Amino acid sequence: MEVFEVLFFYLSLFLYLFANIYGFFVYFFKKEFYFKIIYKITLLAFIFHFLTIIFRSLISKHIPVIGNYENILMGSFFLIIIILLFFKKEKLILPFLFSLSLNIILFGMAIFADAEKKPLFAALKSFWLYIHIIFAWLSYGAFTVAAGVSIAYLIKKEKPLDEIIFKLSAFGLVMDALMIIAGSIWAKDLWGSYWSWDPVETWSLISFLLYGLILHLKITLKIGGKTFAYLIIFSLITVLISFWGVNFFMGKSLHIFNVG
Structure with a gap:
């Protein structure tokens, strides 16, 4: 991974994780709750996630579709889109947090995947x-x-x-x-x-x-x-x-x- 790709990837992962941990903390410990803040943090993470994909695409010269790393990157991207669209209301905070947890597990697995850039084969x-x-x-x-x-x-x-x-x-x-x-x-x-x-x-x-x-x-x-x-x-x-x-x-x- 290139410098900016790495930077944006880890920024997005950190923000997803922060939003998730903070969300569960305030939910289960009945602290003052600001769902809009958690939603906006997740949205910011999504923006960094999108920038990761942009830099990956510019470097590899194709949309990320090859290998587990790129599939995780894109699969997680679409997963977050669905989460952000479905869970805009505060009363849906718990399903929002559990869905975000599953995304973090998926997105985090990209760390262990081979991130080597590969050309898009003619067949693809x-x-x-x-x-x-x-x-x-x-x-x-x-x-x-x-x-x-x-x-x-x-x-x-x-x-x-x-x-x-x-x-x-x-x-x-x-x-x-x-x-x-x-x-x-x-x-x-x-x-x-x-x-x-x-x-x-x-x-x-x-x-x-x-x-x-x-x-x-x-x-x-x-x-x-x-x-x-x-x-x-x-x-x-x-x-x-x-x-x-x-x-x-x-x-x-x-x-x-x-x-x-």
Whole structure:
């Protein structure tokens, strides 16, 4: 990483962490609470996060899409966008904080990832690549925030949280479907087949079907909020496998662009 990229990365990580720790402290210890301050600190961290991406893009001469470091950088970016858009109201502070915690874990993992700059291979210079991964980041971001809200729901059982979990999961499911469709079209151009039962493809399909089943049960059988929350948290495992799954199938996956 270059100097400014490193500087902005650690500034954003520090501010995310500070907002999270301060938020939990004032919430659980019933101190005077200023949600707007925490929100603005998170927004400032997001700006530094964005600058990290800008510098990375300028140096590598492409949008960060190669390797775990760049995928974490972008995945976390979209996750924060969803958090900032969904949780503007003070009454949603707990789901905001738990979702931010999950983002910090994800973003912090970039420290341990290989940050070496790599060229964009000819096979990846496709319009469909960006369509595919934008839907992927939105989908995984929504599912991750839904898990964060689910944790908050298990602590503070409120119906509005249950509704937010459903909306986030439904949005994530739609984005997941579009990700798979865009990926299939791209795969046809790249590998000559819409579907190859590649490990990453398979786990993405498992994730899609699992979330689809859970939402179906929520609508038809009216499964309780607590059960629903646990299922959403559990389902995040399939998302994590899809996101980093290629690392467990080195040499077997066609998704070589995610190696790093």
